[in-house]
Amino acid sequence: MKWRRLSAVMVKEVRQLRRDRITLAMILGIPVMQLILFGYAINLNLRGLAAGIADQANTSASRAVVMDMVASGVIEPQLAASTPQQLTDALRRGEISVGIVVPPDFEARRFEGREAVQVLVDGSDTVVQGAALQLARMPLEPTPSTGRMAREDAISVVSFYNPQRRSSINIVPGLIGVILTMTMVLFTGVAIVRERERGNMELLIATPVSRAELMVGKVAPYVLIGLLQTSVVLGLGTWLFGVPLAGSLADVYAAAMLLIVANLSLGLLISTRAQSQFQAMQMTFFVFLPSILLSGFMFPFRGMPLWAQMVGEVLPLTHFLRIVRGIMLKGAGFTDLQADVYAMAAFTLAAMAIAVARFRQTLD
Amino acid sequence: MSAIRARGLTRRFGDLLAVDGVDLDVPRAHVYGFLGPNGSGKSTTIRMLCGLLTPSAGEIEVLGLSIPAQAEALRLRIGYMTQRFSLFEDLTVRQNLEFLAAVLGVPKAESRRRIDELLVQYNFTDRQKQLAGTMSGGQKQRLALAGAVIHMPELLFLDEPTSAVDPESRRDFWEKLFDLADAGTTLLVSTHYMDEAERCHRIAILDTGRLVADGTPVELTAALVGRCLIVHAAAPRRAQHVLTGVPGVLSVAQVGNALRVLCDDGSVAIDRLRAALRAAGMEAAVEPGTPNLEDVFVASTGRPGAPAAGRAA
Numbered sequence: 019m020k021w022r023r024l025s026a027v028m029v030k031e032v033r034q035l036r037r038d039r040i041t042l043a044m045i046l047g048i049p050v051m052q053l054i055l056f057g058y059a060i061n062l063n064l065r066g067l068a069a070g071i072a073d074q075a076n077t078s079a080s081r082a083v084v085m086d087m088v089a090s091g092v093i094e095p096q097l098a099a100s101t102p103q104q105l106t107d108a109l110r111r112g113e114i115s116v117g118i119v120v121p122p123d124f125e126a127r128r129f130e131g132r133e134a135v136q137v138l139v140d141g142s143d144t145v146v147q148g149a150a151l152q153l154a155r156m157p158l159e160p161t162p163s164t165g166r167m168a169r170e171d172a173i174s175v176v177s178f179y180n181p182q183r184r185s186s187i188n189i190v191p192g193l194i195g196v197i198l199t200m201t202m203v204l205f206t207g208v209a210i211v212r213e214r215e216r217g218n219m220e221l222l223i224a225t226p227v228s229r230a231e232l233m234v235g236k237v238a239p240y241v242l243i244g245l246l247q248t249s250v251v252l253g254l255g256t257w258l259f260g261v262p263l264a265g266s267l268a269d270v271y272a273a274a275m276l277l278i279v280a281n282l283s284l285g286l287l288i289s290t291r292a293q294s295q296f297q298a299m300q301m302t303f304f305v306f307l308p309s310i311l312l313s314g315f316m317f318p319f320r321g322m323p324l325w326a327q328m329v330g331e332v333l334p335l336t337h338f339l340r341i342v343r344g345i346m347l348k349g350a351g352f353t354d355l356q357a358d359v360y361a362m363a364a365f366t367l368a369a370m371a372i373a374v375a376r377f378r379q380t381l382d
Numbered sequence: 383m384s385a386i387r388a389r390g391l392t393r394r395f396g397d398l399l400a401v402d403g404v405d406l407d408v409p410r411a412h413v414y415g416f417l418g419p420n421g422s423g424k425s426t427t428i429r430m431l432c433g434l435l436t437p438s439a440g441e442i443e444v445l446g447l448s449i450p451a452q453a454e455a456l457r458l459r460i461g462y463m464t465q466r467f468s469l470f471e472d473l474t475v476r477q478n479l480e481f482l483a484a485v486l487g488v489p490k491a492e493s494r495r496r497i498d499e500l501l502v503q504y505n506f507t508d509r510q511k512q513l514a515g516t517m518s519g520g521q522k523q524r525l526a527l528a529g530a531v532i533h534m535p536e537l538l539f540l541d542e543p544t545s546a547v548d549p550e551s552r553r554d555f556w557e558k559l560f561d562l563a564d565a566g567t568t569l570l571v572s573t574h575y576m577d578e579a580e581r582c583h584r585i586a587i588l589d590t591g592r593l594v595a596d597g598t599p600v601e602l603t604a605a606l607v608g609r610c611l612i613v614h615a616a617a618p619r620r621a622q623h624v625l626t627g628v629p630g631v632l633s634v635a636q637v638g639n640a641l642r643v644l645c646d647d648g649s650v651a652i653d654r655l656r657a658a659l660r661a662a663g664m665e666a667a668v669e670p671g672t673p674n675l676e677d678v679f680v681a682s683t684g685r686p687g688a689p690a691a692g693r694a695a
Binding site for chain 1: 432434457462464467469470486487490
């Protein structure tokens with residue numbers, strides 16, 4: 019590999035990139051947009067569901083039960099009803115998502131250990147249903163001394179690293195990975211195909227530029243872009259959402275670097291297969307969708323069926339999420355996360371080796 | 383020693399035999415023309431000669447190097463101008479040349495001077511900041527040529543360099559090619575324009591992958607003396623009809639009011655045509671014509687419809 023040729027390819031790439039406004043817009047636009055969307059608009063933990071309450075017992079104990087439910091933050095009372103019928107009507111009209119009925123014989127039922135409180139749920143939204151089911155699991159065992167039920171914390175899920183159960187804290191570190199996966203794979207996937215599509219490849223392979231020089235030279239500028247995107251998400255995440263950084267910032271960047279290189283190799287691999295920029299984009303989606311869905315970004319990794327976990331283990335994003343959440347939320351260091359670091363390195367080497375082997379220096 | 387020597391050069395794409403047993407000898411400091419219709423195997427041959435395609439069979443020696451084995455070493459010594467504009471449209475004229483100078487091994491200390499020199503030579507001094515993609519077809523080809531010679535290659539391959547260029551720019555372009563040949567560069571140019579082929583020192587005619595003629599334009603046309611005849615008839619269309627059926631007639635083309643007839647055998651052709659016209663009851667004068675490259679093309683491919691200057695593309 020000769021530095022002169024390598025740098026010529028890099029300089030060319032940067033010069034072309036500077037004229038490519040849409041790509042430039044994507045570099046900064048995608049992180050900002052996704053951060054705001056995931057941070058503000060998409061809330062995976064439901065809070066403040068509109069609720070109607072029909073407390074027909076209206077004793078101090080029943081009021082305490084209702085207050086405990088409201089205090090959980092999952093529901094927000096919108097409607098005080100006197101009969102269950104009013105609640106079902108409001109549910110049907112969509113005015114409320116949850117209805118809580120405390121029957122007149124609440125005290126007696128509780129004493130006998132029968133169903134004491136009924137939670138009506140708008141089951142058409144499964145997420146709401148899930149949240150409401152959690153409500154219904156609140157314990158109603160009477161504590162003999164006070165006659166009041168056990169405190170809410172007896173049932174609620176104890177969350178160590180995100181006590182307020184705010185999505186954004188979990189999502190911002192993950193978002194670094196999602197954005198890098200999306201943009202890095204796409205940019206490099208398209209980069210080499212573009213040369214082929216525009217006819218530049220025939221010129222390039224007739225010159226002494228080697229395939230390693232061409233590949234490294236083309237992707238090197240994107241490493242910097244990836245680090246820039248990481249900084250944007252980290253900066254905005256801290257500023258807008260107060261995302262904590264328990265571990266070291268250098269470790270976060272090192273992890274980002276690992277993911278960038280893994281994705282660039284994958285992008286190169288795609289570019290050796292794709293015939294057109296459009297195909298490269300389609301292939302990117304085949305990587306991007308499983309990455310988002312199976313890496314543990316959207317859904318808890320351990321909750322997935324085994325085969326999905328196995329697919330997830332292959333994806334670099336899965337390992338990055340473990341590393342970056344470990345560093346940012348739990349204050350872990352690289353030594354704690356060795357297995358994931360090795361997994362990403364192995365992925366990179368494999369993708370790179372296949373890409374270089376597949377990239378032909380002739381037109382055959 | 384010749385610049386290019388190829389024996390039995392063959393290339394298959396699946397079932398298609400794109401190049402079929404071509405033997406070539408290209409002398410140094412010559413402008414060597416590759417003439418043939420689209421799909422005749424010109425580009426495939428050129429790509430094999432510069433090591434971009436692996437031949438299915440045959441031997442190639444270019445500048446003393448065995449190809450494709452030594453293609454790496456060859457890349458610094460040749461220039462290759464692709465059929466389609468292959469420089470970067472989103473870089474400026476100067477940036478394109480800077481890139482090529484670096485990858486083609488022009489020493490860093492010299493590259494600035496060399497680029498300035500080329501900008502002057504190829505009339506780009508006031509366009510060096512223009513994006514390559516915004517230039518006309520002729521300008522693009524001129525830039526591609528400047529890029530292909532930036533490292534002063536000994537051998538230059540040009541694959542239909544003027545197919546998207548207006549006639550004036552074409553003439554201009556060819557002047558540049560002769561300048562290069564004058565300076566000792568060997569040029570292999572493919573074209574489907576007869577007038578361009580006529581200007582080459584030597585030409586080879588390719589037809590469906592086979593080499594059907596090879597020589598200087600003068601040699602090739604001289605071989606056809608006596609076989610090319612001009613017929614002046616009162617009703618040229620009807621005379622054309624009559625003559626097309628005559629045995630030994632390869633083609634009959636109307637040129638103005640006259641007919642240009644190419645026969646497969648010079649010795650008896652003139653009498654045979656006269657007899658045929660008389661038999662059809664037509665008044666016509668038949669006289670010998672001067673063979674040109676189009677006749678060579680028809681004679682060697684056995685097919686009319688050879689592409690000609692101004693008609694092709």
